[in-house]
Amino acid sequence: xxxxxxxxxxxxxxxxxxxxxxxxxxxxxxxxxxxxxxxxxxxxxxxxxxxxxxxxxxxxxxxxxxxxxxxxxxxxxxxxxxxxxxxxxxxxxxxxxxxxxxxxxxxxxxxxxxxxxxxxxxxxxxxxxxxxxxxxxxxxxxxxxxxxxxxxxxxxxxxxxxxxxxxxxxxxxxxxxxxxxxxxxxxxxxxxxxxxxxxxxxxxxxxxxxxxxxxxxxxxxxxxxxxxxxxxxxxxxxxxxxxxxxxxxxxxxxxxxxxxxxxxxxxxxxxxxxxxxxxxxxxxxxxxxxxxxxxxxxxxxxxxxxxxxxxxxxxxxxxxxxxxxxxxxxxxxxxxxxxxxxxxxxxxxxxxxxxxxxxxxxxxxxxxxxxxxxxxxxxxxxxxxxxxxxxxxxxxxxxxxxxxxxxxxxxxxxxxxxxxxxxxxxxxxxxxxxxxxxxxxxxxxxxxxxxxxxxxxxxxxxxxxxxxxxxxxxxxxxxxxxxxxxxxxxxxxxxxxxxxxxxxxxxxxxxxxxxxxxxxxxxxxxxxxxxxxxxxxxxxxxxxxxxxxxxxxxxxxxxxxxxxxxxxxxxxxxxxxxxxxxxxxxxxxxxxxxxxxxxxxxxxxxxxxxxxxxxxxxxxxxxxxxxxxx
Ligand code: AHR
Numbered sequence: 001x002x003x004x005x006x007x008x009x010x011x012x013x014x015x016x017x018x019x020x021x022x023x024x025x026x027x028x029x030x031x032x033x034x035x036x037x038x039x040x041x042x043x044x045x046x047x048x049x050x051x052x053x054x055x056x057x058x059x060x061x062x063x064x065x066x067x068x069x070x071x072x073x074x075x076x077x078x079x080x081x082x083x084x085x086x087x088x089x090x091x092x093x094x095x096x097x098x099x100x101x102x103x104x105x106x107x108x109x110x111x112x113x114x115x116x117x118x119x120x121x122x123x124x125x126x127x128x129x130x131x132x133x134x135x136x137x138x139x140x141x142x143x144x145x146x147x148x149x150x151x152x153x154x155x156x157x158x159x160x161x162x163x164x165x166x167x168x169x170x171x172x173x174x175x176x177x178x179x180x181x182x183x184x185x186x187x188x189x190x191x192x193x194x195x196x197x198x199x200x201x202x203x204x205x206x207x208x209x210x211x212x213x214x215x216x217x218x219x220x221x222x223x224x225x226x227x228x229x230x231x232x233x234x235x236x237x238x239x240x241x242x243x244x245x246x247x248x249x250x251x252x253x254x255x256x257x258x259x260x261x262x263x264x265x266x267x268x269x270x271x272x273x274x275x276x277x278x279x280x281x282x283x284x285x286x287x288x289x290x291x292x293x294x295x296x297x298x299x300x301x302x303x304x305x306x307x308x309x310x311x312x313x314x315x316x317x318x319x320x321x322x323x324x325x326x327x328x329x330x331x332x333x334x335x336x337x338x339x340x341x342x343x344x345x346x347x348x349x350x351x352x353x354x355x356x357x358x359x360x361x362x363x364x365x366x367x368x369x370x371x372x373x374x375x376x377x378x379x380x381x382x383x384x385x386x387x388x389x390x391x392x393x394x395x396x397x398x399x400x401x402x403x404x405x406x407x408x409x410x411x412x413x414x415x416x417x418x419x420x421x422x423x424x425x426x427x428x429x430x431x432x433x434x435x436x437x438x439x440x441x442x443x444x445x446x447x448x449x450x451x452x453x454x455x456x457x458x459x460x461x462x463x464x465x466x467x468x469x470x471x472x473x474x475x476x477x478x479x480x481x482x483x484x485x486x487x488x489x490x491x492x493x494x495x496x497x498x499x500x501x502x503x504x505x506x507x508x509x510x511x512x513x514x515x516x517x518x519x520x521x522x523x524x525x526x527x528x529x530x531x532x533x534x535x536x537x538x539x540x541x542x543x544x545x546x547x548x549x550x551x552x553x554x555x556x557x558x559x560x561x562x563x564x565x566x567x568x569x570x571x572x573x574x575x576x577x578x579x580x581x582x583x584x585x586x587x588x589x590x591x592x593x594x595x596x597x598x599x600x601x602x603x604x605x606x607x608x609x610x611x612x613x614x615x616x617x618x619x620x621x622x623x624x625x626x627x628x629x630x
Contacts, residue, residue, distance in 0.1 A: 001526065001534050001559060001560065001561050001562070002526065002527040002562045002564075002612070003524050003525070003526055003527065003536070003538075003548075003561070003562065003563045003564065004524070004525050004527055004563075004564045004566065005522050005523070005524050005538040005546065005548070005563060005564065005565045005566060006522055006523040006524075006525075006566050007522070007565070007566040007567045008522070009522065009523045010520050010521035010522040010523055010539060011466075011467070011468035011520065011521050012468055012519070012520050013464065013467035013468060013470075013517075013518050013519060013520060013521060013539065014467045014468070014470050014471055014472055015217065015517075016217040016218045016278050016471060016472040017217065017464065017467055017470070017472050017473065017513075017514070017517055017518070018214065018215070018216055018217060018472060018473060018474070018510060018513060018514035018517075019216045019217050019218030019219060019220065019277065019278070019280075019472045019473070019474045020211060020214070020216045020218070020219045020220070020277065020474055020475075020478060021219070021220040021221075021223040021224065021427060021428055021474040021475070021476045021477070021478060022219060022220070022221055022222055022223060022268070022271075022478060023222045023223050023224030023225065023226035023227070023477065024222070024226055024253055024255065024259050024263070025224060025225075025226070025255045025477045025480075025485075025486055025487055026255070026477060026479060026480035026481055026484070026485035026486055026487055026490060027099065027257070027480075027481035027483070027484050027485070028477065028478060028479035028480065028481065028490075028494075029259065029263045030099070030257075030259055030260050030262065030263065031099030031100075031481050031483075031484070032204075032207065032479050032481050032494060033203050033204050033207040033208065033211075033263070033479065034203060034204070034260075034262055034263040034267070035192050035193060035195045035196075035202055035203055035204045035205075036190060036191070036192060036201075036260070036262055037098050037099070037102045037109075037170065037191045037192065037193065038055075038096050038098065038170060038189055038190055038191050039054065039055035039096065039097070039098055039099050039100075040052070040053070040054045040055045040056065040096075041096075041188060041189050041190050041260065042073075042077045042079075042187055042188045042189075042245070042246075042250070042260065043066060043077070043079040043080060043081060043187065044077065044079075044249065044250030044258050044260060045079065045250070045258055046234070046250070046251075046252035046258055047252070048230060048234070048252040048258075049252055049257060049258040051066055051079045052066075053065075053066060053081065055096050055097050055098065056081065056094055056095070056096055057094065057095050057097070058083075058092075058093075058094055058095075059091070059092060059093040059094055059095055059171055059173055060085070060087070060090060060091050060092035060093065060173070060176075061085050061086065061087045061090070061092055061176070062083050062084065062085050062092040062093060062094060063083075063084045063085070064081055064082070064083060064084075064094055065081070065082045065084070066079050066080070066081060066082070067079070067080055067081075067082045067185060069116070069185060071116075071149075071150075072187075073114050073116075073150050073187040073188060073246055074246045074247055076240075076246065076247045076248055076249040076250075077187055077188060077246055077249070079187075080114075080116070080185045080186060080187040081094070081185065081186045081187065082183050082184075082185050082186075083183060083184050083185075083186060084182055084183035085176045085179065085182065085183070086182065087176040088176060088177060089175070089176055089177040090175075090176050090177075091124070091173040091174070091175065091176070092173060092174065092176050093123075093124075093171060093172045093173030093174055094171070094172060094186070095128075095169040095170065095171045095172075096169055096170050096189065097130065097169045098168070098169065098170070098496060099481065099483070099496055100481070100483035100484070100495065100496055101130075101165075101166035101167050101168060101495070101496035101497065102127065102166060102168045102169065102170065102191075102496055103163075103166050103168075103193065103496055103497055103498055104127045104136045104137075104159055104162065104163035104166075104168045105159065105162045105163070105193075106137075106158065106159055106160065106161065106162055107158065107159075107193060107194055108156055108157075108158050108193075108194060109127070109156065109157045109158070109159075109191055109192065109193055110154075110155075110156055110191070110192045111125055111154070111155045111156070111157060111170070111189075111190060111191040111192075112152055112153060112154045112155070112188070112189075112190050113152070113153055113172065113186055113187075113188065113189040113190070114150045114151065114152050114153070114186065114187045114188050114189075114246075115143075115145040115150070115151055115153060115184055115185065115186055116145065116146075116147070116149065116150045116151070116184070116185040117145055117146075117147055117179065117180070117181065117183060117184035117185055118145065118146060118147040118179075118180035118181060119143045119145045119174060119178050119179050119180070119184055120143060120178040121143055121174060121175040121177070121178030122140045122141060122142055122143060122174070122175070123140070123141040123143060123153065123172055123173070123174050124138055124139070124140050124141070124171075124172070124173050124174070125138060125139050125141060125155055125157055125170065125171070125172050125191075126138030126139075126157075126170070126171050126173075127157065127159055127163070127168055127169075127170060127171075128168060128169055128171050129163060129167060129168055130167045130168060130169055131165075131167050134163075136159040136160070136161045136162070136163050136168070137157055137158060137159030137160055137161070138157065139155050139156070139157045141153050141154075141155045143174070143178070145184065147180070147181070150187070157191075165497065166495070166496040166497035170189075170191050172186075172189070188245060188246055190245070193205075196208035196209070196274060197274050199267075199270055199274070201245065201262060201267060202267070202270070203267075203271065203274075204498075205498075206498040206501050207479070207492070207494065207501065208271075208274065208275070210492055210501060210503060210507075211275060211478075211492075212275055213503075213511055214507070214510060214511050214514050214515075215511075215514045215515050215517075216275060216277055216474075216514060217276075217277060217278060217472060217514075217517075218277050218278040218279070218280055218339075218471075218472055218474070219268065219271060219272050219275075219277040219278075219279055219280065220280040220282060220341065220425075220427050220474060221265075221268040221271075221272075221279060221280065221281060221282065222236060222268070222282060223282055223341075223344060223427060223428065223476065224344060224428070224476065224477070225254045225255075225289055225344065225345070225349075226253060226254055226255070227282050227284055227343070227344045228254070228284070228287055228288055228289050228343075228344055228349050229251075229252070229254060229284075229288050229289065230252060230254055230288060230289050230290060231288050231289075231290050231292065232288045232290075232292045232293070232294070234251075234252050234288070235284045235288060236251060236284065237251070237305075238264075238265045238309045238312070239308070239309075239312070240261055241261040241263075241264025241265050241266075241267075242264055242265060242266055242312070242325075242326075242329060243329055245260075245262060248260070248261040248262065248264065249261065254289055255486045255487075256484075256486055257484070265309070265312070265313070266326075266329070266331065269313065269335050272335075278338055278339065279313075279335070279337055279338075279339070280339040280340075280341055280380065280425070280427075280471075281309070281310065281313065281337055281339070281340050281341070282340075282341040282342075282343070282344055282382075283302075283305075283306035283309055283310070283340060283341070283342060283343070283366070284302055284305060284306065284343070285302060285342050285343030285344075285346060285358065285362050285363070285366060285382065286298075286299055286301070286302035286343075286362050287343065287346060287349045287350055287354050287357075287358070287362070288349070288350070289349060289350070290350070291349075291350035291353075291354060292350065292354075293349075293350055293353075293354040293357050293358075293362070294357075294362070296357075296360075296361045299361055299362055299365045300365070302362070302365075302366070303365050303366055303369045306340075306342075306366060306369075306370075307369060307370070307373055308321075308322050309322075310337060310340060310370075310373075310374060310377070311323060312325060312326050313326070313334065313335045313337055314334045314335060314336065314337050314374075315334060316334065317332045317333075317334070337374075337377060338376075338377065338378060339377065339378050339379075339380060339425075339471065340370060340374070340377050340378075340379055340380065341379075341380040341381075341382060341398060341425070341427070342363060342366045342367070342370075342379060342380065342381055342382060342395075343358065343362075343363075343366075343381075343382035344382050345382055345383070345400060346358040346362070346363070346381075346382045346383055347382075347383040347387040347388065347389070355383075358382075358383075359389055359390075363381055363392070364392065366379075367379060367381075367392050367395055371394070378396060378423070378471075379394070379395045379396065380395065380396040380397065380398055380425055380427075380471070381395050381396070381397050381398065382398050383397060383398065384397035384398055384399035384400075384424055384425075385397050385418065385422045385424070386399055387399075391422075393421065396422075396423035396424060396425060396471060397422065397423070397424050397425070398424070398425045398426075398427040399424050399425070399426050399427070400426075400427060400428040400429065400476075401426070401428075401429050401459065402428070402429070402430055402432045403431060403432070403433075403455075403459075404431065404432075404433050404434060404435045404436075404437055404439075404452075404455070405431050405434075405435055405451050405452050405454065405455025405456075405553075406435045406455065407455075408431060408455035408456055408458060408459040409455055409458045409459070409535070409553050409554070411459050411462065412458050412459060412461070412462035412535055413462060414459070414462060414463070415462065415463055415465075415466035415469060415470065416462075416465070416466060418466065418469050419469070420468070420469055422469060423469055423470070423471060424469065424470055424471065425470070425471040425472060425473075426463060426470065426472070426473035426474065427474060427476070428474065428475075428476035428477075429456065429459070429460075429473055429474065429475055429476065430448070430452075430456065430475055430476060430489050430491075430506065431445075431448065431449075431451075431452030431453065431455050431456050431489070431506070432444045432445060432452075432489045433445065434449075434451075434452075434586070435451075443488075444487065444488045444489050445488065445489055445588075446488050446489075446588070447488065447489065447493070447504060447505075447588035447589065447590070448489055448490070448491065448504040448505050448506035448507075448588060448589075449505060449585070449586045449587060449588045450505045450581030450582060450584075450585050450586070450587050450588070450597060450598070450620065451581075451585030451586065451620065452489075452505075452506070453504075453505040453506040453508070453509045453581070453598075453622075454509070454551055454552075454553055454581070454585075454620050454621070454622055455553065456475075456506060456509065456510075457509045457510075457513065457551045457622045458535040458551045458553055460473055460510075460513055461513070461535050461536060461537050461549050461550070461551055462535065462537075464513070464518060464521070464537045464539075464549065465521060465537045467518065467521065468521075475491045475506060475510055477490050477491075478490060478491050478492060479491070479492045479493070479494055480492075480493050480494070481494055481495060482494070482495045482500065482591055482592075483495060483496075490504070491503075491504055491506055491507050491510065492504065492507060493589075493591040494591075495591070499594070500591050500592075500594075501591075502589050502590070502591035502594065503589065503596070504588065504589050505581060505587075505588055505589055505597065505598050507589075508579055508596075508598040508600070509579060509598075509622050512577060512579055512600075512622060512624055513549065513622075513624070516541070516547055516549065516624045516626060517541065517542065518537070518539035518540065518541065518547055518549075519539070519540055519541060519542045519544075520539050520540050521537060521538065521539040522538045522539050522540060522546075522565075524536065524537075524538045532554070533552050533553055533554050533555035533559055533619075534550055534551075534552055534559050534561065534617070535550065535551050535552075535553065536548060536549060536550035536551075537549050537550075538563070538565075541626065543629050545626065545627045545628070545629045546565040546568060546574075546625075546626075546627035547624065547625070547626050547627070548563050548565075548613075548624070548625040549623070549624045549625075550617060550622075550623050550624075550625075551621065551622045551623070552617045552618065552619055552620060552621050553620065555619040555620075556619060557619060558616040558617060558618045558619060559616065559617050559619075560614070560615075560616045561614070561615055561616065561617055562608075562612045562613065562614045563612065563613050563625060564610060564611050564612040564613075565611065565613075565627060567611075568607055568611040568627060569607065569611055570607050570608060570609045570610070570611055571606055571607060572606070572607040572611070572627060572628070573604050573605070573606055573607075573627075573628045574604070574605045574606075574607070574613050574625050574626060574627045574628060575602060575603075575604060575605075575625070575626045575628060576602070576603050576604070576605050576613075576615055576623060576624075576625045577600060577601070577602050577623060577624050577625075577626075578600070578601045578602075578603075578617065578618070578621055578622075578623040579598055579599070579600055579621060579622045579623070580598075580599050580601070580618050580620070580621045581597055581598055581599070581620060581621075582597040585620060603615075605625065613625060613627075
C-alpha cells in the first residue's frame with residue numbers, strides 16, 4: 001500500500017483523545033485501586049446488603065458479634081463489632097483477611113481503629129500468615145479506651161520481613177485481664193500500605209503506575225451504572241463520599257456489594273491531579289436501574305443535587321455554600337471542571353418510559369440549569385446521536401460500543417460524517433463477544449483477547465481520523481479483582497498481590513495509541529489501489545513531527561506499506577513500533593500465568609530516496625510510525 005501524507009489540510013484533534021472511566025465494579029474501587037487493606041472495615045450495610053462479619057474472625061477465646069449501640073461511632077456508621085471474652089487472662093482479639101489477602105512487605109503501614117470500653121493494657125496489631133501463623137511484623141498500641149465514648153487509636157507498623165505470598169491477615173489482640181465488663185466494641189478498623197504519591201486515604205501504587213503508563217488525559221467519574229443506583233432513593237450520592245471516613249455511610253452498589261465510599265469525590269479529584277487528568281464529572285439524572293425515575297414535579301431535586309456537586313468542586317471557598325464546605329474539609333482551592341455528563345446510559349436505564357422522560361424533561365431541566373449557572377462547562381448527554389435522540393444544541397453525546405471485533409472494524413468510519421455540532425465522547429468501549437458470538441445473550445469473553453484488541457484499535461484509529469469532533473475515548477470497565485467480579489472483560493486484572501496485576505492485550509493496544517497523541521490529523525491519499533486489510537490515520541505530534549498509526553485485520557499475509565510524508569527528506573529516520581499477538585487470535589494475558597502474549601517490536605526505518613518509509617505489517621497487528629524529531 002503506497003500512501004502519501006499531505007503536510008497541511010487536516011483537523012486539530014481533541015487534546016484528550018484517550019482517558020479512563022471509573023465505577024466500582026469487580027471490586028475495582030474497594031479491594032481494587034483504593035489502597036485500604038481491611039475488608040468490611042466499618043460493618044457497613046443496607047437493605048440490599050445486610051451488615052455482616054464478612055472477612056472477620058475471632059482470635060483466642062473471643063466471640064464476635066455485631067451491635068447497634070445507642071451511642072454508635074457516628075450516625076453514618078451505626079454498626080460496630082463487639083469482641084467478648086469470658087477468659088480472665090491471655091490474648092484475645094480478631095483478625096481480618098482483607099480483600100482476599102494482604103500484600104505484606106517491609107514498608108510502612110498506617111493503621112487505626114476505634115474502641116469503646118474500659119481496657120487497661122496494650123493492643124497488639126500484627127500482620128500474619130493465614131497458612132503458618134508466622135508474624136511478619138507487629139506493634140503495640142497503648143490503650144486509651146474508655147467505657148463512655150469512642151477513642152481512635154493510631155499506629156504504624158513496619159514488618160521486618162516480606163511475606164512469601166498474600167495469604168495474610170491483620171490481627172489485633174488485647175489482654176483479657178485488662179478488660180472490664182467482658183467485652184470491647186470496635187469500629188472503622190483501617191490499614192493502608194504506602195499509597196500513590198503518599199496520599200492519605202489514597203490509591204494502590206502499582207495500579208496507579210499501570211494507569212499512568214496509558215498516558216490517559218481524562219477521567220469519567222463515576223461512570224457506569226454505579227451513578228444510577230439500584231433504586232431511586234439509593235443513587236450514588238456524592239455528598240455522602242466526603243469528609244472524615246467516620247462520616248461516610250457507604251453505598252449499596254449496583255454490582256453486588258456494599259461500597260465503603262472511602263473512594264469519594266475528593267479522592268477522584270486527587271486521582272485526576274496525580275495523573276494530570278481532565279475530570280468528566282457525571283451527575284445523576286434522576287433515574288434508577290430498577291426503572292424508576294423522578295416525575296417532572298420532582299426533577300429539580302436532581303438538578304439542585306447536580307448543581308451543588310459542581311459548586312462543591314468549583315465554588316469559591318468564601319462566597320459559595322458548597323465551596324465553603326469543601327474548604328472546611330481542608331481543600332480551599334477549587335478545582336476546574338470543564339466537562340459535566342448528565343446521567344449514564346439513559347437510553348437503557350428503565351427504558352423506554354424513563355428515556356422518554358429523559359428526552360422530555362430530565363435532560364432539558366439539567367441542560368437549562370447548567371447553561372445558566374455554568375455556561376463555560378461543556379455538557380455531555382448520556383446518549384449519543386446514535387441512540388435515537390436529538391441532543392440539544394451545544395451539548396455533546398456519549399457513545400458506548402460494546403461489540404465484536406468485526407463490528408468494531410465495520411465501525412471504522414463511524415464518525416466520518418458526524419458534524420461539529422455532534423461532539424461525541426466514547427465514554428465506554430470494549431470488544432466483549434467473539435465474532436459470530438451470541439452477543440448479549442451469551443457470556444462475555446473471559447479476558448480481552450488479541451483479535452478483540454485489534455478490532456478496538458481499528459475503531460479507535462477511525463475515531464482519531466475524526467478527533468476534531470470527539471472529546472475522547474475510554475476502555476470500560478477498567479479493572480477486575482480476580483476474587484470477586486461481575487464483568488470479565490477488563491483492561492487490568494488484579495488481586496491482593498501486586499505481582500498478579502495484569503495488563504490485558506487491550507491495555508497494550510490502548511497504551512500504544514495513547515502514548516502517541518496526534519495534535520492534528522493530516523490528509524492521506526492512497527497512490528495504489530486500497531488494501532481492505534489496512535486501517536490507518538496520519539497526523540503530527542505536539543512537536544510537529546509526522547505520526548502514522550495503522551492496524552491490519554482480516555489478512556492472511558503481512559501487508560507491505562510505504563508512507564511518504566510531504567516535505568520529509570530521504571534518510572530521515574522514523575521509529576516503528578509494532579504490536580503483534582499470539583498465533584491464536586483468542587490468546588489473552590492470563591493473570592495466573594503472567595505471560596504477556598503481546599509482542600512489541602521497535603525498529604528504526606529510514607526514508608527512501610522519495611522520502612517514503614517502507615515496512616511490512618503482520619496480519620493482526622497494530623503499529624505506530626513516528627518520524628524522528630531532528
Ligand atoms: O462497564 C460496565 C457497564 O456497562 C456500565 O456500568 C454501564 O454503563 C454499561 O452498560
